[in-house]
Amino acid sequence: MQIGMLKHLLGWLQEFLKQHKRLDQFNDIWLSVPAYLDMSKPRCAYEEVSRWNGGEIKTMTRFLVGVTRNALRNPNPAQKAHFESALECTRSLVEFYMYCQYDSHDDDTLNLMEDALRRFHNTKGVFLQFRAGKRLAVEAKEKRAELCKERDAELKANFSKTMAHKQRIRETWKTIIEAEMAEYIEEGSDFNFPKIHLMQHFRDQIQRFGSLKQWSTEIGESSHKRQIKDGFNASNKTGDYYTQVINFYLRCNAFTVRKANLAAMSCQQTPSRNLKPGPEVVCASAVADEGSQAGARVAGPGAGSRPSLNCRLKFISPQLQKGRGKVNDFKGLLDVIADEELRKGLEHATRRFLTSRRINIELEDLMGSTAAIYHGLEVKTSNMHGEETAQRLRCTGDNSWYSGTARNDWVWVQIARRQAGRELPYKALQGRLPYQMLRLFKLHVVHARGSDTFWLAYVHLTKPANGGMPEKASQLVRVVKPTSGEVNAVISAGNIVGAAHLIPEEPVSSQKENKGWIVNSHIDLATWNEVYYMFEDELEAIAGN
Numbered sequence: 350m351q352i353g354m355l356k357h358l359l360g361w362l363q364e365f366l367k368q369h370k371r372l373d374q375f376n377d378i379w380l381s382v383p384a385y386l387d388m389s390k391p392r393c394a395y396e397e398v399s400r401w402n403g404g405e406i407k408t409m410t411r412f413l414v415g416v417t418r419n420a421l422r423n424p425n426p427a428q429k430a431h432f433e434s435a436l437e438c439t440r441s442l443v444e445f446y447m448y449c450q451y452d453s454h455d456d457d458t459l460n461l462m463e464d465a466l467r468r469f470h471n472t473k474g475v476f477l478q479f480r481a482g483k484r485l486a487v488e489a490k491e492k493r494a495e496l497c498k499e500r501d502a503e504l505k506a507n508f509s510k511t512m513a514h515k516q517r518i519r520e521t522w523k524t525i526i527e528a529e530m531a532e533y534i535e536e537g538s539d540f541n542f543p544k545i546h547l548m549q550h551f552r553d554q555i556q557r558f559g560s561l562k563q564w565s566t567e568i569g570e571s572s573h574k575r576q577i578k579d580g581f582n583a584s585n586k587t588g589d590y591y592t593q594v595i596n597f598y599l600r601c602n603a604f605t606v607r608k609a610n611l612a613a614m615s616c617q618q619t620p621s622r623n624l625k626p627g628p629e630v631v632c633a634s635a636v637a638d639e640g641s642q643a644g645a646r647v648a649g650p651g652a653g654s655r656p657s658l659n660c661r662l663k664f665i666s667p668q669l670q671k672g673r674g675k676v677n678d679f680k681g682l683l684d685v686i687a688d689e690e691l692r693k694g695l696e697h698a699t700r701r702f703l704t705s706r707r708i709n710i711e712l713e714d715l716m717g718s719t720a721a722i723y724h725g726l727e728v729k730t731s732n733m734h735g736e737e738t739a740q741r742l743r744c745t746g747d748n749s750w751y752s753g754t755a756r757n758d759w760v761w762v763q764i765a766r767r768q769a770g771r772e773l774p775y776k777a778l779q780g781r782l783p784y785q786m787l788r789l790f791k792l793h794v795v796h797a798r799g800s801d802t803f804w805l806a807y808v809h810l811t812k813p814a815n816g817g818m819p820e821k822a823s824q825l826v827r828v829v830k831p832t833s834g835e836v837n838a839v840i841s842a843g844n845i846v847g848a849a850h851l852i853p854e855e856p857v858s859s860q861k862e863n864k865g866w867i868v869n870s871h872i873d874l875a876t877w878n879e880v881y882y883m884f885e886d887e888l889e890a891i892a893g894n
């Protein structure tokens with residue numbers, strides 16, 4: 350799938366974007382994709398990648414649909430049908446690939462996988478003209494030359510006519526040549542190659558032999574480097590180099606065992622240090638949705654919904670400001686913010702938050718309240734199989750991240766909880782909204798009723814477009830910047846339930862204000878298993894097919 354079908358799709362999509370003059374926009378949005386938990390920000394444009402390997406393609410599929418959707422937005426009436434077909438074809442193949450990554454399957458997931466493959470075959474015709482072989486390309490070039498000769502002959506015959514008349518002849522011939530060439534290439538092109546046929550057998554293979562992940566070549570390929578290449582590079586590469594490779598690994602394994610023994614002996618002999626734990630907050634109210642919409646993408650027990658758990662949040666290491674040291678009070682926290690508008694917004698949002706908690710405090714007392722700014726947050730959550738995992742979210746403010754630009758992650762904030770007999774708001778978002786963290790800080794305030802310590806996040810707000818329903822072609826949810834009311838707010842860090850990934854509609858290089866984002870539900874299997882909306886009749890139709 351990775352170096353086969355998905356690589357073919359990349360080639361078709363590139364030619365399609367070139368044909369419709371959207372490739373530059375695609376590259377700009379590609380470079381605007383933000384970092385995620387285990388994925389760094391793209392460092393080079395799509396066109397600049399000279400060679401695609403399996404790992405790069407696997408990473409690319411995590412945001413390909415969102416980038417394609419943003420690059421093909423706002424089509425003219427003539428382009429609309431082609432753009433929707435190209436987007437649905439891309440999405441269908443990516444989703445088929447995601448189903449292949451499931452650890453376990455049942456009839457529902459196999460039906461959904463086959464439905465994705467059916468949609469891919471129904472819409473792949475939009476890329477047919479880009480399947481021309483070398484022989485067909487040569488023949489097409491010769492046919493174009495013949496048509497151009499006919500055009501030149503007609504222009505020569507109308508040499509005495511006006512320039513406007515000759516221009517109309519050129520435009521007419523241009524339309525004729527493009528139409529005939531497209532028809533000629535499509536008639537001689539086909540999708541008859543082995544890898545596209547092999548996908549038809551995936552369901553049968555899963556039913557007979559189990560999950561496809563156990564047949565992936567990734568493990569063998571990654572082990573090949575460690576087991577053979579490293580040892581060969583350490584040898585003299587002549588004579589009995591294979592013996593040297595074996596001895597190299599015998600030494601490596603001996604050192605590894607010795608190191609493990611020394612570590613075990615050190616733990617037994619040396620009493621453990623009493624390390625002071627980092628500041629943390631436990632919120633018992635962050636209980637996720639117990640159920641799921643009809644047609645959940647189940648993949649074994651516990652999939653399709655997140656089990657109830659106490660979401661444990663831990664603030665990671667205080668952030669040191671360059672030349673200013675550690676923040677000690679709220680005034681110092683505001684002083685390290687260079688943007689005046691952001692500074693004022695944080696002050697007003699904090700006062701609104703305290704007012705909502707029925708804490709009345711003077712501005713002078715607030716400025717003197719103890720505060721500390723942080724650059725990380727660890728959230729305990731669960732994956733699609735109900736296994737507990739930890740996510741480290743980053744919020745560096747104005748500071749750079751690994752010598753690059755600042756990193757302020759998007760997060761899921763739980764707005765509503767499930768109530769018996771009532772559907773969660775925001776449809777596919779399941780009662781959550783994606784917010785972008787701008788600052789993480791702790792605040793200790795003393796007021797008339799006593800004192801309180803809050804673990805807070807200053808966030809950029811969004812609201813769902815179309816009520817949170819996915820778009821038709823991309824099946825992705827769009828969120829927008831609020832047009833009225835507050836744009837930023839201070840919230841309790843206990844409402845943050847995990848990492849989100851949003852792709853801006855306006856690329857960073859455009860210098861335009863971005864007012865809309867696409868919620869990237871393909872970023873990982875857990876997110877994809879939650880951010881979707883499917884009606885009962887849709888699931889029944891898929892099962893019937």
